[in-house]
Amino acid sequence: MALSLPIDPAANDLLNRSPLALLLGMVLDQQIPLEKAFSSPYVLAQRLGHEPTAEELAGYDREALVTLFATPPALHRFPKAMAERVQQVCRILVERYGGDPAGLWVDARTGAELLSRIADLPGFGRQKAQIFLALLGKRYDVRPAGWQAAAGGYGEPDAYRSVADITDPDSLARVRSYKQEMKAAAKARGAG
Template sequence: MLRELHLTGDPAADKLLNDDPFALLVGMLLDQQFPMEHAFAGPRKIADRMDGFDLHKIAATDIEKFVELCVTPPAIHRYGGSMGRRVHGLAQHIIENYDGKTENLWTAGKPKPDGAEVLKRLKALPGFGEQKAKIFLAMLGKQRGVEPKGWREAAGSYGDRGSRRSIADVVDAKTLGEVRAFKKEAKAAAKAAPA
């Protein structure tokens, strides 16, 4: 089921995430050590500064110029320079490996990729590790109607129905608060655990 995304609190930023799979992928890339809604608003900041959001244009831009654009206040991330480099590298990776079509990550190939294969492809992206890849796979399944066979298993606990673990579960302000509460509890539990 394709669900309209409401991740940022900004209708224009959310529209870009709904319309452009690469924008959604970039939002996920930026979702680390930074508030979720600000991370997913990053693609809109890039779009505003580049007269549109286009992965080919991003990849073709001189990396130093692109980084400069990313660190200009308000920066796309608290680590705007390193994240700008990652976004640039991500655009190049999609062009080189998926014919410049982000959705080929989860649709290209014969047979069509299953959940484990999509997870493997996501983990191979610049700036994506195991956790980030699982969360994005869960988001694809829960909110974008992308449900390759075995996606819930491949996404692990992030694929659980009714969970409030990550951005994959955010559909409105209420669920954003529930995800924040879950993360806060998990962090407190990790701190309290004996070393």
Template sequence: MNGDIYLTPDPDANNYLKENPFGLLVGMLLDQQIPMERAFGAPYLLHTRLQQHYGKTLEPATIVALDEEQLIALFSEKPALHRFPKAMATKCHLLADRIVTDYHSETTAIWEEAPSGEELLSRLQALNGFGADKAKIFMALLGKRFKAAPAGWEQASDPFGRTNEVRSVADASSPEALEQIRNFKASMKAAAKA
């Protein structure tokens, strides 16, 4: 996969997300209750820890092969990959298991074999930790940044697929876009409180 992304200020982490579809999916999974940059920097850090401790890379089969305590330890090591490392390690394990079981360990099969945006939305929502909005945002990320979503993705991911708005990680192509996303989220929170 090749895309124009700026999901974290760390260029190595951004490049890793371009090269590892499962890492990108894990970043999206972790993108809740922590800053976006931290969530999308975590897969590269997890990959580094897997190499250091087990000589393995971040792939669905690698995660499934670890027992729960091993994965929790990797998530909890300082700095922790998430503010809730145990819960997110469990979600990551369930996500990996679904990909191994349903997609023969091929993460890209989730979107490459989806015949339509609606089907991709359904597939993403079936993944552990992916509700409607998260599924739509990830689909928009695939479509906007990687040109890797099937026909109809713009409509199926609405409002996140809109090309004239900067509102989610799907629009994170530069440091400036990242700031716009932060501002949009802050304005949405303020409007919700009003």
């Protein structure tokens, strides 16, 4: 079952057919609503007039890329930093995977190996890497041996913890509720 977010259907379609768009959505999913993060690869493609490749973004003029990200409505609340991060991720895709974003996962033999590859990308800490691993496993059938264990709680079936679990409005509401509970618990621990 593919990802289905409450965003422009064309943006969902791009996420479901373009490994680069999916990865960039995850890169941008930081300190902004997930709908914004996962819509931004589509908006970027519209601004460019075509779907970019990893090679194109890796070699894109830095300032011109920042301008694309910053043009209202900005693709992220931190357009400069995120344009640079996207470029860094694309450079790694070119250097390590021949520019093929799916190269990140297609030949990973184990979930631990895939988690390590994802965590090596700029901006991916352990939690974010586990969420992306769960997203690949649950929505795109990328399931090397041990993928669920490597994804931690995010890999559990019928969990509603992250973007990996969103398939409809009900699951989105459940994920949002879980995140609110976690924020409240963290705030309570901090106050204690």
